[in-house]
Amino acid sequence: MKNKLTLTDILVTVVIAVVFSVIYKIWGPLYNTLSIFGLHIDQLVYGMWFMAATVAFLIIRKPGVALLAELAAAQGEFLFGGQWGISLLLYGLVQGLGCELIFALFRYKNYQIFVLCLAAIGATIGSLWLDIYYGYITELVWWNLALLILFRTAGAIVITGFFAYYLVKALEKTGVTNLVRPVNETHYKALDEEAR
Amino acid sequence: MFLDFSNKSTWLNQVNPSFKLLLFVFLFVGLLFIDNIHFYLYFTIGLLIIYFLMTGFPIKWLLIFISPFFIIFLSSFISMALFGEGETLWYRFGMIHITQESFFRGIHLGLRGIIFGFLGLIFALTTKPVMFFYSTMQQYRLKPKLAYSFMAAIRLLPMVAEEVYVLKQALKVRGVIFPKGISGFYQRLKYYSVPILAQSIRRAHRIAIAMEAKQFDGNAKRTYYYQSGYSYHDIWFCLLLLGGIMICFFLQNNFTFLPVERVIN
Structure with missing residues (x-):
């Protein structure tokens, strides 16, 4: 039961997600402007839309946080009248699931940068899967499709993996993460030390 | 909305x-x-x-x-x-x-x-x-702690907006100039998101403790101010x-x- 989400976990996750949903909303016009060039340059910044999941997971480190964060961020963007409207919710769901599955594979115990990169790839796969139905991407000429997949994955690894990791590292220095992370063995040991 | x-x-x-x-x-x-x-x-x-x-x-x-x-x-x-x-x-x-x-x-x-x-x-x-959110709780049995968290989070947004504004001015006063390219993008991301996120997490934590004290994490059988x-x-x-x-x-x-x-x- 230690890993069950409490109200504090949920509220902190949702607040992080809502902050990100504002970023997501601003990200839309940027993405669209880039997409007019046509050669999938826009896909390089796509990874931004997965970032809420990894950042929230790194901060709270509990099962379900990544999915909740991604869903909440999508919901937030939807409620602010995000331009993709209703599709946001389903994209949020599959992207969050992609991240969540990767974290689950490592039993929610591994917070290394390569796990984040894998989570980024997981989210990319989720979004690509929905794009087969939504954007008919399989109907693109093969090199163009390859370019799309390559750009999206590369962008996701840089933004969702590396940027998220170092962002949370910087957040750790401010001390806020100690407020919300579950306690672990070292904390109990530190208490024992003090008692002596 | x-x-x-x-x-x-x-x-x-x-x-x-x-x-x-x-x-x-x-x-x-x-x-x-x-x-x-x-x-x-x-x-x-x-x-x-x-x-x-x-x-x-x-x-x-x-x-x-x-x-x-x-x-x-x-x-x-x-x-x-x-x-x-x-x-x-x-x-x-x-x-x-x-x-x-x-x-x-x-x-x-x-x-x-x-x-x-x-x-x-x-x-x-x-x-x-x-x-x-009230109707998701009442008709679709969403857990109140989730629904109330969403509502609280949306309430916090104006404060976040104000903070962004203050931060922008503070950076301007200090003469911060972001370099171009990907490093500039990362720096901008960091300068804005670290203080904003840190502040938001602190605030969310405080509010969550208050909400827990007031039993907002109870079950769906609670009473509601709005009926849907x-x-x-x-x-x-x-x-x-x-x-x-x-x-x-x-x-x-x-x-x-x-x-x-x-x-x-």
Whole structure:
């Protein structure tokens, strides 16, 4: 039961997600402007839309946080009248699931940068899967499709993996993460030390 | 839903919010499996009618809200039109080859983007967020701790907006200049998001403790300040959507004018 989400976990996750949903909303016009060039340059910044999941997971480190964060961020963007409207919710769901599955594979115990990169790839796969139905991407000429997949994955690894990791590292220095992370063995040991 | 434009409330506001969302999600999934371009054309016209006549907003605002739709259309259209697979070649220039199939598939995707944009706007313009979360708790048994967290988080947004504003000015006063390129992007991301996120987490933590003390994490059997339920408006809304879809199917079968009907083989 230690890993069950409490109200504090949920509220902190949702607040992080809502902050990100504002970023997501601003990200839309940027993405669209880039997409007019046509050669999938826009896909390089796509990874931004997965970032809420990894950042929230790194901060709270509990099962379900990544999915909740991604869903909440999508919901937030939807409620602010995000331009993709209703599709946001389903994209949020599959992207969050992609991240969540990767974290689950490592039993929610591994917070290394390569796990984040894998989570980024997981989210990319989720979004690509929905794009087969939504954007008919399989109907693109093969090199163009390859370019799309390559750009999206590369962008996701840089933004969702590396940027998220170092962002949370910087957040750790401010001390806020100690407020919300579950306690672990070292904390109990530190208490024992003090008692002596 | 947008900030707080006071508009006149229409019958769409009376439809149960989470039921409305559920219908829209079904619609979304259903539309993904429709590849007939005429259906999309007629459906867009139907949504235009609902959007302009039934949301109860002044026409000027409605026009402003849909102003980004042209870019949405273009951004979904262009990759598919220029680089999509197809048989009937119209134009070739280097890597670009436009075919009849890919061109209409591009239009189809553009319309799809617009349709989902419309659905999102229609929902957002006729739904109060608070009522939405209350109805998810009461009709769909969402855990109160989740629903109340969402409501609290939305309340915190104006504070975040103010902080961004202050931060912007503080950085300006200190003469911070961001370098260009990816390092500049990362620096900007860090300078803004670290203080904003740190502050938000602290605030969320404080509020959560207060909410726990007041038993906001209890079960769904609690009492509610707002009551939400179903009404005959829900039936009307259901009928409106079903009727619209049927009309679109009828038109699609009887009135076709484009050379391509189905956009994927």
